[in-house]
Amino acid sequence: MREQARRLIIRPAEGSDEDAVRAFFGSLSMDSRWKRYHNATPRVMPWMVDAVVRPDHVTHESLIAIVDGRIVGIAEWGRISPDEPTVDMAIVVAEDCRRHGIARALIRRLAGGARARGIEEFSGSILSVNRASIALLRSVAPVMTTHLDGRTVEFSAPLSA
Numbered sequence: 204m205r206e207q208a209r210r211l212i213i214r215p216a217e218g219s220d221e222d223a224v225r226a227f228f229g230s231l232s233m234d235s236r237w238k239r240y241h242n243a244t245p246r247v248m249p250w251m252v253d254a255v256v257r258p259d260h261v262t263h264e265s266l267i268a269i270v271d272g273r274i275v276g277i278a279e280w281g282r283i284s285p286d287e288p289t290v291d292m293a294i295v296v297a298e299d300c301r302r303h304g305i306a307r308a309l310i311r312r313l314a315g316g317a318r319a320r321g322i323e324e325f326s327g328s329i330l331s332v333n334r335a336s337i338a339l340l341r342s343v344a345p346v347m348t349t350h351l352d353g354r355t356v357e358f359s360a361p362l363s364a
Contacts, residue, residue: 210270214269216256264316268296270305276300296309346361
């Protein structure tokens with residue numbers, strides 16, 4: 204992404220985004236997919252795309268970040284039951300668009316929508332080698348708690364903070 208200012212659009216994903224979401228995941232390196240899914244998926248799997256473009260907005264939500272008509276980031280939360288106050292959160296941004304505030308903007312927008320649905324806390328797992336994501340999360344959620352669990356850092360971040 205060039206340094207000149209470009210318009211970032213963040214919006215809920217929808218079914219018509221299917222091809223663009225597939226292209227986004229296909230453009231990610233194996234390393235990025237490994238860090239997002241904790242699994243080196245060699246190709247884009249249909250369930251990856253479906254999870255993004257078919258959220259039910261109750262147990263799963265997804266947002267896409269778009270710059271110049273191209274998806275450059277995806278943020279999601281999910282929970283098992285509709286009344287669960289804690290949700291797992293995940294985010295991924297295109298390699299050429301990192302360090303431009305996109306992940307931070309996605310997290311903030313995702314948190315705002317989650318709070319509106321009665322969600323109190325984000326949780327999740329980050330691979331311990333993914334230092335950039337750990338640092339980002341610490342910067343946006345200073346009250347976050349973490350613990351090392353093998354190769355992952357488990358986190359909990361209250362949305363009220």
